[in-house]
Amino acid sequence: MSELRWKAIQVAQSRAIPEVEIPSGKVSDYYRSNTFTDEVMKELLTAESYEKVSQAIRSGENIEGKVADEVAAAMKTWAISKGATHYTHWFQPLTGGTAEKHDSFFDVAGDGQAIEKFKGSALVQQEPDASSFPSGGLRATFEARGYTAWNPSTPAFILYNRAGSGTLCIPSVFFSYSGELLDAKSPLINSTACLDKAATSVAKIFDEKVTRVTATCGIEQEYFLIDKALYLSRPDLVMCGRTVFGHSLAKGQQLEDHYFGSIPSRVNAFMVDFEFEALKLGIPLRTRHNEVAPGQFEVAPTFEEVNVASDHNILLMDVMKKVASKHNFQVLFHEKPFAGINGSGKHNNWSVSTDTGVNLLSPSDDPNRKLMFITFLVNVIKAVYDHADMLRATVATASNEHRLGANEAPPAIMSIFLGSTMTRVLEELENKENFDIAIGENAYVKLGINKIPSILLDNTDRNRTSPFAFTGNKFEFRAVGSLANSATPMMVLNTIVAKQLEDFKKAYDAAIAKEGDSNKEGVILQILKDYYKASKNILFEGNGYSKEWEEEAARRGLSNIKDVPEALKAYISPKTIEVFEAMKVLNKRELHSRYEVRLENFIKKIQIESRVIGDLAQNHVVSTAVKYQTRLAETAKSLVDLGLKEEADPIINIIKTISYRVKVITENVKLMTDARKKANNQADVHETARIYSSEVKPYFDIIRRQVDKLELMIDDQDWPLTKYRELLYVR
Template identity: 45%
Template sequence: MSEVLKVVEMFGRNVFNDGVMRDRLPKNVYRKLKKTIEDGAELDPGIADVVAHAMKDWAIERGATHYTHWFQPLTGVTAEKHDSFISAPSDGKVIMEFSGKELIKGEPDASSFPSGGLRATFEARGYTVWDCTSPAFLREDAVGVTLCIPTSFCSYNGEALDKKTPLLRSMQAVNEQALRILRLFGNTTAKRVSPSVGAEQEYFLVDREKYLQRKDLIYTGRTLFGAMPPKGQELEDHYFGAIRERIGSYMNDVNKELWKLGVPAKTQHNEVAPAQHELAPIYEGGNQAADHNQIVMETLKKVAGRHGMACLLHEKPFAGVNGSGKHNNWSLTADDGTNMMNPGDTPHENVQFLLVLACIMKAVDIHADLLRESAADVGNDHRLGANEAPPAIISVFLGEQLEDVIDQLCSRGEATHSKSGGTLKTGVDILPDLDKDATDRNRTSPFAFTGNKFEFRMVGSSDSIASSNTVLNTIVAEAFKEAADKLEKAEDFDMAVHDYIKETLSAHRRIIFNGNGYSGEWVEEAEKRGLPNIRSMVDAIPALTTEKAVRLFEEFGVFTRAELESRAEVEYENYSKAINIEARTMYDMASKSIIPAVIRYITKLAESVSAVKTACPEADVSVQTELLIETSDLLSETKVALAALADKTERAFGLETGKDQALFFHKEVFPAMAALRAPVDKLEMIVDKDLWPMPSYGDLIFEV
């Protein structure tokens, strides 16, 4: 059988997808479920038992013994509790059952997950609720085969305790308002508009044996100590380089696992940093894309173990080389095939697109703080603005063609032409001439227009894309609503929409930046424009609970004030916990491994000096002496920094959990960690490699 046929037969094999439902469900049940999935209609609970029975039979035929409600709590990873299909034994026998009630609702302990005060320890009840718009799937692993049912997770009082519920709410909001925009232009065929998302996933691979010798990688996902090797990424030879056989075999297995789960993994390549790689899927609906990205991260880690490797999803596993992000490609697509972000060949004539563009610019400008917060996590603090990723300043890249159209509208009142791309000539006769795009790309922009979508490049590699898409959907829904509220009342629509586009673009042009986002000049220019530069996660979190944010999210039913406050509390606690774990890991490594290793090296140096002087008093021992003094000084500096780190970490626990503690960890503990790392990294370059207690950067990133 050809590889092509294998892929075709393999794809979606472990998914209870539309084809399986159509074959296994009664026609009337299938139609009702399909209507819920496609039109957003309310689920008919009367069909749940039928669907559950069909799902159970299909899963058991494929070897499943258990099922689980698969959900996404505020831990940043997925959660699940497995139950077998067996019912109460009778006459020594069991039967396999799965009811509609078990399909629709589960009851995990809500107080054991982060809730930011929404659930107290004694308030344990929470519910998982079946999300039929994201298909159930089978997970095959060493545990066996498990039926995984994507679900939302909420408290006893209905508050969202997860990432999925707000995302679904935001999709409802943007659908309603986007349809109003389409209908302004006489589009009456579209019944639903959905976000379309493709999440490119970057990751590192290291040898598992070496990984297990690094406590920092095990406990924190990044190296807390480590001197740069002689070669890093400066030759730029790894990017798009030939994929080594071991890595290629791993990628092949990852693809097969993902294809079986219906994840449309398409692109794979080496990334810029040594040992760094990327996987990109085909675009999907926003909810399913978020679920699939969680599956991608889980699969990358699981398959790495089979190949004797460890997959690192931290945003900055290694200082001195590029970190990893997750480019969130986002657009809005109607069920009649209309991509609302397609400018066409003559964008200056495409009034609907220009209105959509103006609304998006307005949304991003007004809510830049929220968009920045949506990409805030502890690891991303090491990456954003580090001349390898977008800066922490939110701006929009549109390219020459669209910026020229906007200039025409704002300066002359109308746009009369659109720049064309022209023809690309290579100067080689045998190579064909190519149609050139109308604009270049800008990899330094955090929010870049790339032809028919926006690419939000700030999301961290380990983070869920649900938060960013929730914010994108909601802020654009607000901008669409404000436009529709005004334009639906206009007596002369053509004049009103023209004026609205011009006014909106003029008011929010400051958010457009097509230049080098890595430059210091842009930081200064952004400050002059009044654009926020939010450098850290701790500084970003307050955006969640401003009155502006509360009004926005409550208006569209995405978050309540209590849910926003709870999320801010969870994020402060997550920051404090992460930095605390890193600080304690540094203390453990330095005190138990590094300092003893340095003492052994110093002892050898001292013995060498003594032995040489004894054997030959006239011999020059200046080299050993200088090394002995330098190493001893650095050891003393290490011990002082270690004591300071221990003191600051201890003081942090004397503060009340929440914002104050997170600020202390950010402003006091984190710098103390850097102060400890500095002498240790210098010591690594001096101490005999055989004595150094852990694999080096060179061992980790060049020996995979």
């Protein structure tokens, strides 16, 4: 066994479980204690300033300078009292993660005395270097000026480092000197505003009291957890986030004994620790459990407003990584870090609610509520049908490509699962003149077990193979990858639904103007019938993993875009540009920039993986195989010299097989490198991405197959790469 692999296993096996400092009292005593909450702001601001800030947050208006100064002073007082020494504008550039530049509260006065200073101007705006972040051609390298601006709709918070000092983090948006949006958050904010406007106008048809509609989201986060020493022993995990080689486990997930099983003690300590930190930041975590694959786990929060939920999820990922380091773990958010077992997703559970307390996607048998529910349900279906390719584009990444379409995750075909009850309701809507069907009745099942009461059933089953499934009172977008920033898929979903609701309202107003108010219900039902007939091809209740569904989807005219560069073209389609410009979420240049950024990200990810594959194959695997082959040759020669030719034949066959596999690896690494050079020599980024996808990436599996076969042939003591059984089962 290689020295590095052996030492990594020894270190991992000798880990002690760290002490977890448990906060005293109930969760409610420390929940949001590291967050600049509305209550803290109310306590520290004058009543007049507090009201102005609250109004600005509700309306999206600017906060005047005098009030900003007062808020800044209050934030500084609160943050310093909590041990913060620095502040930063916390924003989400188009890298997929977050960014921050820390500035100290400390300053020197004119008389040389040290003071703590934080003005309203520093709160409202900062200027990080925009040239160093991806812009997709919106900014030239020499055009460095960009701005971050305080986003008061998400509360500020404090993050602490290992030394115990804290940094006040101010959630912000990021834009260029000429005003283009350079981040993931700004378009999400725009999309929630346009969804509010469009959905409120439709909701008012049914209830005049509605003045605001809010998109909500609950984001389930799957992840793998391995020991830090084992992680560092695998260069591919360090460089790519996934293992490019590794033979399948003899015992993987086939016994299904890991799912919802007893959480290992060391893992549980990590979970408890990061949950405490998350709760202090106001992230309302409620659920933790083992997932299907060995070494895989999941955490899920309570539903929140979609802007806050998106921020909290990406903040949670950061917190998890930091706490994992303290526990000598490495969190893997890659969608497919290990071959042969399930990958990880980030299920976005999305719904819309009114300020009167009604979930617009919650079924009801109240006549008015029922029609309102059906209206919103059908409009969401129509929006997803019309813009399925754009939704697909939001989850198209180099890492998620390994997961989508496999027998473990939603396929690349965008389809909607409704369940038998809701399907029956919409069929009734389409086929009958009088729409009068119960949709809110509760169903019960009797188990026939003594002392076990009847069990309340939901109005729909669940379909894990559907990328976009209705799950009772919300839609679950299951195709989102575990590495993703949810801001982008939620921004697109908000926007397309807002546009569809706007179109519905125009059709409704035109029909009412023609027919009058007396036939309001008939007008609505006729529009919904037309929408359902036009979009019902996207509804599918069966197994989304099956070959039969691929064939059926093709007959229905649904897209099945498996290739990332091809999927990303939806960003720049005329239909997408028309919708996003009409809704004032992103303009044509900003959509093109995101297309370019995501293409470049795909290219770089595949380029890095290709280089790592070449390095490991040649410098780790082939060199080990040749050395092992030499030892076998010496053994075979000794047997032949002793006159034991027959006994030497099996060894000679092994030598021949190793030689063949080494030859295939070496030849294909060379071909892969040549293809990579060809891709890199293209002037056009789109052509570069195409070559990486169609000519470089296919070599990955060819090389991997031979390497993984060698892993089973070469002496375990010689194999240089930490094996799957060690990565996933050593605790």
